[in-house]
Amino acid sequence: MRIEVVTLFPALVEAGLAAGVLGRAVATGRLEVGLENPRHHADDPHRTVDDRPFGGGPGMVLKAEPLARAIAAARGRLPAGAPVIGLAAHGASFDQAAARRLAGLAGFGLVAGRYEGIDQRALEALIDEELSIGDYVLSGGELPALVVIDAVTRLLPGVLGDEASAAEDSFGDGLLDWPQYTRPEVWNGRPVPPVLLGGNHAAIRRWRLMQALGRTWQTRPDLLARRRLSSDERALLEEYCRAAGVEPPR
Ligand code: SAM
Helix, strand or coil: CCEECCCCCCHHHHHHCCHHHHHHHHHCCCCEEEECCHHCCCCCCCCEEEEECCCCCCCCCHHHHHHHHHHHHHHHCCCCCCCEEEEEEEEEECCCCHHHHHCCCCCEEEECCCCCCCCHHEEEECCEEEECCCCCCCCECCCHHHHCCCCCCCCCCCCCCHHHHHCCCCCCCCCCCCCCCCCCCEECCCEHHHHHHHHCCHHHHHHHHHHHHHHEEEEEEHHHHHCCHHHHHHHHHHHHHHHHHHHHHH
């Protein structure tokens, strides 16, 4: 997977690539990340990349031309036809389905904005789509770029130690993850649910599915509304709701 990031702050992206799952993916060559700084493509002595917004108002706007040159350089290192994606609070929601779609590509570009954002003409001419990582505003697109890179990289074959773990993570099948426990069996008077200690794998699977259904219903009912429940799943969720004293879905 080759990802190119166009950013005024490459060190921020590099820092996020240095450790953990992303660090290993880079070290093993499963992930290659290139960085392109629009400032290197500004042609005035001050390397100006921003200017005041037409129409007035606060802040500065990223100029189209340095960005266009930086994106062209980044595109040149991407596989043919790879999309270039702008990170923007006004973009479409980045979710696990989007991560899966991007993980199926040979590569893509990410453009991190700064200040008040990017000249709209550059977005229209150079960007294939725009993604938002959530309904809040960050100071720049570097953290969103790392969020996208991380979510996508976890899905690449061979990146996670346990191949099953990405599929079993939250959103893998439209549900949140079930609760996890590790040693000791009792911590501060709180025991691990006994079913997890019994070695009955069918019972453990059933308990985990019930917890995933219940947790999703309690904290993200919107996810359940988008997912068709089998009759077994419905029965498990009703059992969970009875035990937890919450209203089951109608
Ligand atoms: N004026 C813009 C607005 O109100 O939408 C905010 C610009 S923000 C301060 C600067 C840059 O941060 C944006 O160009 C974008 O690249 C990035 N950014 C901020 N919030 C984001 C989000 N929720 N998702 C993706 N990128 C975001």
